Amino acid sequence: NSFKWGDGTPCFVFSSLFGYNVKNIAEAVSHEAGHTVGLRHQSTYDGACFKTSEYNWGQGTGEIGWAPIMGAGYNQNMTVWHNGPNSFGCASIQSDLDVVTSSYNGFGYRTDDNGNNFAAATSLSFDGSGQFTINGVVERTTDMDYYEFTLSEFGNFTLDAIPYNVGTGNAGSDLDMNVVIYDQYFNALGTYNPGNQMSSLIDTILSAGTYYISVNGDGNMYATEYGSLGSYSLQAGFIDGTLLPIQDLRLNGIADQNLHNLEWSILADEPISQLTILYSTDGRQFKTLVNLSPDKRNYSWFFNENKSIQYRIMATLETGRKEYSNTIILRSGSFTKPTLIGNQVRSSLSVNSPGDYQFQVLDYNGRS
Incomplete structure (x- = not known):
């Protein structure tokens, strides 16, 4: 004392x-x-x-x-x-x-730095290079930080949500980040909270409109949300979809026991010199699996570890520019229920299914 x-x-x-x-x-x-x-x-x-x-x-x-x-x-x-x-x-x-934070010590929690609801959301603007960076703090267990941004056109939106840390792998961080993105009607479009990581990554295609992001501290399989507090940074980027040299690069995959079958489609306005399949077992560091010629549209290989693995395609243009596909998650071994493939939905849905099922697609209001 x-x-x-x-x-x-x-x-x-x-x-x-x-x-x-x-x-x-x-x-x-x-x-x-x-x-x-x-x-x-x-x-x-x-x-x-x-x-x-x-x-x-x-x-x-x-x-x-x-x-x-x-x-x-x-x-x-x-x-x-x-x-x-x-x-x-x-x-x-x-x-x-x-x-x-007791009265005995004479101080309490820090003043909340961002609003706790949609109406009080902090407004964010992209700079001339299509980026924004902001720092925030989750001060209390109940704290929610809300942000608002507007896109004037269709395109690719990315966001790195990184808790304060003192080294690689978010060493020493106190905050397990939970990030949710919402549309202008406050409907949740996606929740980003990798189970084995403290940071979060959004990489998705958005239409023109107003969007919201919420950030809070979450628990995990080892810790409750009680002490999941601290500083963080949000680093966002946006690329106008009308300017993309690759209009569509879509990856799908199915795990047949330990055999992972990948296939993809490409719609490009510029020549591609090489395709690279990247994989990650921790959701953070992607490594090269194989380099392929630009005309290839499928690849299969055996992954013998009993864990989830993430895949994405990197297309290298003749200009040297690199573009990336969506990320999908496959797991070796048998599966007992239908599973949605990929984390982005555009004109179609892909499902990994162990048998014949009937499916119904519903929106957030339950409408088919």
């Missing part, structure tokens, strides 16, 4: 003891600063309320592997304020956010 002593007593973290590792230094600074504003350790207990560890070491792996800041987060990527039993006992539940 030294923050309230009023005599400038410092709290020390020695960077050299962490080998000058930026992420681990940040963990220690956050943890020790928590003690100065009244927080105890977040601990773990068994079913009989016997303390199994003074520090809660969290759970999970990868980018969304989680641990409490007031536990021990050095071995996990996502470390957040937590609501759980502290070191006093299994029945002593410590809500970190309530303690930090």
Whole structure:
């Protein structure tokens, strides 16, 4: 509780003891600063309320592997304020956010930087190169940030939603981002929240009109949304569809057990020198699977890992410019229910189906 002593007593973290590792230094600074504003350790207990560890070491792996800041987060990527039993006992539940923002400390949450509804949405404008960048903060568990932008013509819209981090793979981020895009009638067109990543990516075709984006902190399979807070950036781009050298590059695919069959169609106004099939197993880094001649329209290969894999096509024009198809997701092994192929819908739908089914297409209002 030294923050309230009023005599400038410092709290020390020695960077050299962490080998000058930026992420681990940040963990220690956050943890020790928590003690100065009244927080105890977040601990773990068994079913009989016997303390199994003074520090809660969290759970999970990868980018969304989680641990409490007031536990021990050095071995996990996502470390957040937590609501759980502290070191006093299994029945002593410590809500970190309530303690930090209490009247005892004399400060509360940051002022909300963006509106929490469509009417109060922050208006965004594209610059001369068809881009915009804005930074925001999810201040509270209940915070929703809304943005509005307008397109004057049909074209390709992309958005990178990136939480503040201190390294690759969103190292040390506290915010698992959930991003939704809406049309001018406030209908949700798509929700973007990759299950194993903290950042989100939108890559879609939009018609002329007004659109909205909402951003909030979400939970995942390891952590609740309680402490999913923090700063983020939105980096958007738009290319006028009437200026696209490739009018349409559409990828479809079907997984037949471990055999992945890909096919695509191309409508181009300029010569293509090469096609490249790209794949990703983490949804973030795409690698080259194979380079093909521009006349090819299908490719098959065996993928023997039992995990989801994303595909997209990169078309390299003779001018050197590169254009990309939609992204599709396939999974090896058998499937038991129909699955929509791809994340973009234009003039047709493609479904991966294990048998004969009847389908009905409905809009958001339930109309067929």
